[in-house]
Amino acid sequence: MSEYIFDSHKEDKELKRLKLIEAAFDADSIQFLEKTGVKNGWHCLEIGPGAGSILTWLGDRVGERGLVVGIDKNTKYVDDLNGAPLQIIEGNFSDAHFETSFDLLHCRYVLIHNAEDQDMIPKIKPVLKPGAYIVLEEPDFTSAQLLNDPLDISQGRVNTAICRMFTDMGLNPGYGLTLPQKLEAAGFEITDVVSKIHFASGNSPVAKVMAESTEALHDKYITTGEAGDVDLKEYIANAKDEKYWSVYYSTISVIAKLPS
Template sequence: MPEYIFSSQEKETEYKRLCLIQDSFDEKSKTHLKKAGLKANMDVLEVGLGAGSLASWLSEEVTDIGFVLGVDLNTEYVLDTKNYEVFEGNILDLETSKKFDLIHVRYVLIHNTSSKQILQRLHSLLKPEGILLIEEPDFTLAKWIDAKDLDGCKRVNSALCKMFESKGLKPYYGSVSHLSLEEVGFEIKDNKSYLHLCSGGEDVANLMYLSTKALQESYIQTGACSLEDIQAYLHACEDTESLGVYYATIAITARKSEILFDNKKDIELNPETNLLEDGVYQAREDDEIFACYDLMRVLRKNINADYFVAQIKEQMKEGYELFYLIKNNTVSCLAGCKVSNNLAWGKHLYILDLVSDTKERSLGYGKEILDYLKQRAKAQGCDEVHLDSGVQRFEAHKFYLREDFKIASHHFSYKIEI
């Protein structure tokens, strides 16, 4: 595990930085915790105490009949621990028979190459159906809008990301953390993302000022920026006329599942060989459709196995088509789409569902089925291919942009109350 990047920070400066994190994000964290079900009498674990403000608040919320344990590598910045217990050390070294109703982690996993092992440990520390709330950043989403030296500020953003990568860490961890959660046995219940857009002098800008000041040598060592770039960035953090997205935070609420997530499902379509050659197939029969259920549920978590086939067949009456990609006799990727015609886009193929096995992403399977759909659209005389993607699915957005899709519009929805 690499050394914590702020471990050599002067104590007074580090305490100020931790207090800025509290001032900037505590209220949002409290909202997420309440939505996750926080209540009196709960046993709660806070991983990454910082200066201790959230642990103190949690102890008040669970009252005297609840229990709060705070964990941090360094607890010297925690000033008030009278209402909760503290463990100083790595969460992987925590020895306890205690099980928790709720665990909260903020800005911890991005600093750990052992993040998956930590998630496995947290899974084991939760009671059945227990809840984990993580809040982790994605620094690759930083974007400067107005600053006196835009290019210099951008180079510092690049250096920040390269510094993480040089330590074997992912600067975009927040945006892909849901994959690790699902892999170790969590069911995602809520996923929110926030871009921290602010002017110089605001809390997040002040936080990034202190962080950049502390890490400037590490940034320069990456070769991605110079001392002059650092100075330009620090000036922008203080300049009230500057404006930028400093990074994004992704907050995910997940529930413990006792069954490890596994989307693989053998296909039994050929009774003679029980094998299918690798390639894209169209699901038409009931058994083919149902073979896609497990993987579809990764994307559409509200679907029910008892009604899945009937729902798909009802959609097929309106032109819906379901395709699946076989790799090693397994459904590894699937896509649902339909051909439509309207004034805005003319004849087009609209992709309603597109998902690949979480364990097999980055193997090109999404691209393979997407290329198939593009060819199919062309063969059917379509002018364009369209799709929507949730605002929080940053990795999916990067994939679509790589595949030459353009961000053409905003999608709005209105829920009709019955």
Template sequence: MSTAKYIFTETQYAQELKRLQAIEKIFDPTSHQRLKSTGINTNWRCLEVGAGAGSITQWMAGMVGEKGQVVAVDLDTRFVANLEAGNVEVVEGDIQHLPLDKQSFDLVHARYVLIHNPDAHAFLSKLLELVKPGGWIVLEEPDFAAARAIAGEDSACQSVNNVNRAIEQMFTARGMDYGLGAKLPALLQSYDLQSFSVEVDTHLSQGGSGIATMMHMSTMQLAEKYLATGAVTQADIDHYGRFAEDPNTWAIYYATVGVVAQK
């Protein structure tokens, strides 16, 4: 994942931290369950790719104990640089070019990271190289192709669907797949893995709920990129925000596909 390709690179510090913390609050409980299913234990060496605001890094550090280690990698480590844990190492850079030892991790986790890479297959190959034989990889990726307005005023639903098309066009213009999550299991099938499980969370969300509000934040931060596609107007962006905060509306903003696999 190159810095130029990450869609949130230019966003302001406070706004991006708030968005990342919203993601953590919504999705960490499910991520914890997937990570626990690997048997994560004391003394494990774990890798968190795309550390964000650091909540999963801190959780894994607690699970592996003082004799374990968590390496947290991100292109931008400003939100995790001051994590206070003796068993955490924070590394800034592109995981594809960092000098990490192959087959050195018991567990590798990435959430909403592969979607930002034009060559998801190459990125996935790199992650699997870092997993020990018998080790685990846990991946969670969005499928924006599932997004659609379900209930609300017709004009607002149309604006939501227009924004969804803008999201598709933004990713496509950057050489990325906005529906990557749904293809993740097929990608992993091409590797020699001992065990493999897949879960899909569709996230049918009421206006004002955590996911709706988080997507409103994302849309405000990415409004210029959406407008540049020509698929939306500023009025669509404004309607999307009102829709996302209206408790009488319902939408699928995206689905999350989670895969747990053993090497």
């Protein structure tokens, strides 16, 4: 099983980071999920629910006649949610066997972390019903940009370190950009693609996520040799400073459908 980069992050800090992700991105994800028409009675699968906000939203939407399975390598933040219509499973999605097939599968910021990503999308297909929807939301860290500010020197080094960390692990820092082709190759029909550049000021929701993730991944970024401690401190200070603007990365969200 491939290493997940936040595995060694302290529990309370990781929960804080996951809640920041939810605060920054849930509104967009929910708006996107609404487009599938998810409704009462549907069976849904959430891969990597993290702290569980989308899992809970899906549970409210499908109601008691429905089912929402959440599978995560680490379920400690969602175990308390277990109970109809939510079912929590601890484990790697790649090894999982489910007792039902699903009308909708969602995952956000999960596939990029999996070296077996070439196999993940074909593995997803057999767990879906004919005509089912898949909603994938993954980042592209290669789209981070500099804005010609003197402070950008450190920012640029950290952006390079983020990409290098992924490539050194055999992962693709631009993974989100590969989603449409991978889904089409696996037999899905793309129905919607939204690419969002996270151009934001310091202390904005996305900047808070990046500051927290940079603290968590400090040693991993240093190991790449692309950024030093001073760069990381400056990146975090910028991300907390409302006067500083940055293009942090992009998120590519895709809705695709299996033929009926």
